[in-house]
Amino acid sequence: MLRFAPSPTGFLHMGNIRVALINYLFAKKNNLSFFLRIDDTDQERSRDEFIESIIEDLEWLGIGYKKIIRQSERKSKYKEIFDFLKSKNFIYPCFESAEELSLKRKILLKQGKPPIYDRSSLRLTKSEIQVFIQSGKKPHWRLKLDDENIEWNDMIHGKIIFSNLSVSDPVVFRSDEMPLFTITSVVDDADIGVSHIFRGDDHITNTAAQIKLFKLIDAKIPNFGHFPLIKSISGQGLSKRSNDFSLREFRKKKILKIVLLNYLQKIGTNQSFEKIEDINTLYKNFKISNFSKNSVFFEPKDIDRLNSKYLKNLDIETIKQTFNLNFDKNFWLVIRSNINSIDEAKEWFDLVKNEFLMANKIILKKPLKSLILKFIPEKVDKNFWSDWTNKIIENFEIKPKVLYINLREILTGKKYGPSMNDLLTLIKKDEIIKRLESNCEEED
Numbered sequence: 001m002l003r004f005a006p007s008p009t010g011f012l013h014m015g016n017i018r019v020a021l022i023n024y025l026f027a028k029k030n031n032l033s034f035f036l037r038i039d040d041t042d043q044e045r046s047r048d049e050f051i052e053s054i055i056e057d058l059e060w061l062g063i064g065y066k067k068i069i070r071q072s073e074r075k076s077k078y079k080e081i082f083d084f085l086k087s088k089n090f091i092y093p094c095f096e097s098a099e100e101l102s103l104k105r106k107i108l109l110k111q112g113k114p115p116i117y118d119r120s121s122l123r124l125t126k127s128e129i130q131v132f133i134q135s136g137k138k139p140h141w142r143l144k145l146d147d148e149n150i151e152w153n154d155m156i157h158g159k160i161i162f163s164n165l166s167v168s169d170p171v172v173f174r175s176d177e178m179p180l181f182t183i184t185s186v187v188d189d190a191d192i193g194v195s196h197i198f199r200g201d202d203h204i205t206n207t208a209a210q211i212k213l214f215k216l217i218d219a220k221i222p223n224f225g226h227f228p229l230i231k232s233i234s235g236q237g238l239s240k241r242s243n244d245f246s247l248r249e250f251r252k253k254k255i256l257k258i259v260l261l262n263y264l265q266k267i268g269t270n271q272s273f274e275k276i277e278d279i280n281t282l283y284k285n286f287k288i289s290n291f292s293k294n295s296v297f298f299e300p301k302d303i304d305r306l307n308s309k310y311l312k313n314l315d316i317e318t319i320k321q322t323f324n325l326n327f328d329k330n331f332w333l334v335i336r337s338n339i340n341s342i343d344e345a346k347e348w349f350d351l352v353k354n355e356f357l358m359a360n361k362i363i364l365k366k367p368l369k370s371l372i373l374k375f376i377p378e379k380v381d382k383n384f385w386s387d388w389t390n391k392i393i394e395n396f397e398i399k400p401k402v403l404y405i406n407l408r409e410i411l412t413g414k415k416y417g418p419s420m421n422d423l424l425t426l427i428k429k430d431e432i433i434k435r436l437e438s439n440c441e442e443e444d
Contacts (some may be wrong), residue, residue, distance in 0.1 A: 001194050002027040004058075004065070005037040005185065008050035011246040012057050014298055015200065015230040018264045022198045022227070024063045025265065025286040032195065036065040040072045041184055057247045061257055062279065069192070071184050078179040081187050081217065086141070090216050091172060093139030094121035095132045117142070117168035138175040143182070143209060145169050150208045155225030155288055157201070162208040170209045186210045190219030198288075201226040227291060228268065230298045245298065254323065254342040259307045268296040276310045308340040325349075334422040351412055352426040355434070362410050362440040369442045371396050372407070373433070380429050385420040410439045 004020040006012060012020075027034035036058065040046040058065070085091045096104075105115035122144065124132075132139070151161040172183040179187075189197065197207075204226050214221045232245070250260060262276050269290040277285065316332045319325060323342050327349060339345045364372075375391040377384050389407070393400055405415055411432065417423065424432065 001033045001035070001192060002196050002198070003035050003037050003189070003192070003194055004063075005039050005188075006054055007039040007042065007045075008047060008054060009042065009045040010050060011053050011248050013245045014247070014250075014264065015245075017057070017061070017247050017260075018230060018267070019199055019227070020058065020063055021061070021261065021264050023196075024065075025283060026196060026198065026288065028283055029286050033066045034064075035192070036068045037188060038068065038070045038072075039181065039184065040070055041075075041078075041179060043072070046072070053248065057251075060251065061247075061261065069188065071188065074184075074188065075179075077187060077191070078184060079177070081183065082141075082173055082177060082179065085143075085172075085216065088216075090144060091141045092122050092144055092169075093124075093129060094142050094171075095124075095129075095137050095139050096121065114166070115168075116166070119169065122169075140171050140175045141173040141177075142169040143172050143213065145209070145212060150211055152207070152211060152221070152224055154204075155196075155198070155223060156227055156291055157204075157293055160204065160208075162205075167205050167208055170206070172213075182206055182209055183213060186213040186217070186219070189222060190214060190217060193220075194222050196223045196225070198225045198227065200229045202229055225288060228294060228296050230267065230296045233297055233299055245300065250303065253304075255303060255307045256310060256322070259303065259310050263303055263306060267298070268292050268294075273302060273306055274309075276306065304340070311339070311342065312336050319345075331426055334418050334426060338416075338418045348417070352423070355431065356411075356413065356439075357435075358410075358413055358439040361438075362406055363443050364406065364440050365398075366442045368392075368396055368398065369436070369440055372440075373436055376429075376433065376436075380424060380427070380432070382421055382425065384424050406440075411435050 002023045004023050006016055006020075024034050026032070036055075038051055038054070040051070055068075082091075101117075104118060108115045121139075121142070129139075145167070149161055149163045151159065154160050170182050171180060173179055188194075207224050207226070211221055247260075258279065259276060261279065261282060263273060265271075265282055265286065266273055269292065271285070271290060314322075314336075316327060316329045319327055319332060319342075325342075325346070327345070331349060331352065332345075335345055335348050339348065371392055375388060375395070377387050389400070389403060392398075392403060404420070408417065408420060409415060411420075411427070412423070
């Protein structure tokens with residue numbers, strides 16, 4: 001059993017989706033179940049629109065799951081665990097404010113020491129605790145770790161060992177007794193029987209504490225694998241606070257989902273991005289051993305380039321079904337090698353199928369416009385462009401390249417694009433003439 005457990009505090013970014021995909025592919029490859037858990041205990045930041053977006057994004061990508069669990073609906077279970085841990089003295093009350101804890105960390109760092117909690121609250125007497133409570137202070141609760149080594153064989157990093165209290169006793173319940181991720185995740189994973197957990201290596205310290213919690217509640221410890229976080233080229237981690245790398249933004253750009261799936265499965269591995277594989281091949285080739293422990297850098301331009309490359313090789317039926325477009329086969333065959341996105345293709349479709357008038361006319365030397373109109377061939381076919389331009393050059397002194405660029409701009413508004421031999425076969429002759437008459441004029 002595996003899961004993807006996002007918090008609905010923003011739109012999913014590429015790092016989130018990568019974690020979801022890795023867990024999903026591992027489950028599919030090993031014939032295990034996969035479910036979605038919504039970590040929405042933070043009622044202040046969680047929003048329904050983000051839950052809807054998470055579900056929509058996963059559905060669009062084809063990442064299916066057996067069921068959805070919302071942590072906000074499991075508060076009674078967390079309260080039960082809170083009471084159990086408290087009765088066994090596995091957790092202890094703490095009264096420091098956020099400011100006091102911040103000052104302690106700064107002092108330790110200034111002394112060159114790791115910013116580990118000093119356990120001062122653990123030394124409070126019952127009467128001192130009672131005084132704090134009577135004064136109106138509500139405690140937050142920390143898990144009491146012991147001197148026993150915490151270790152596991154990580155499926156990415158290999159052997160990981162935490163010894164001699166090298167991590168702080170983690171806060172597991174806030175002062176309002178609201179459970180935090182460290183405890184809720186363990187309770188849910190234990191209840192549902194999660195067997196494998198793959199997530200970012202920023203959770204390695206959390207895992208150490210959670211392994212201790214699994215033992216305390218007498219639950220089976222899952223297998224863990226921690227991937228290096230995806231970073232932007234600048235070295236910053238991806239954040240839900242920015243939409244720059246959200247899946248929603250890539251969907252708006254009409255990036256094909258098979259391109260995204262290939263990129264996210266292969267980034268951080270020894271597999272090449274260049275070959276875009278179908279979903280069944282991705283499942284077949286998926287191996288945890290392919291993933292590196294080194295840092296992973298995310299370059300959106302790579303996705304744009306791969307999408308462009310893949311798009312150029314799609315057949316017309318796939319294009320029509322994927323993007324719900326009414327392109328015809330001849331148009332697509334002419335245009336596809338010269339576009340980098342489906343929006344560019346739509347722009348060209350509009351250009352060849354509808355009227356086109358330029359805001360600023362192209363100025364030509366006399367009597368070039370007259371000759372251009374005079375020598376238009378009778379039939380618009382594959383030879384139309386070459387016959388036409390050759391005739392003009394025979395009768396007017398102009399460099400061929402200058403003529404080609406002028407005519408292309410007059411007819412399309414662009415200095416580049418598909419071969420004019422092919423492109424003009426898509427435009428009706430009366431429209432070609434109309435554009436010539438409207439979009440250029442001879443100098444005075």
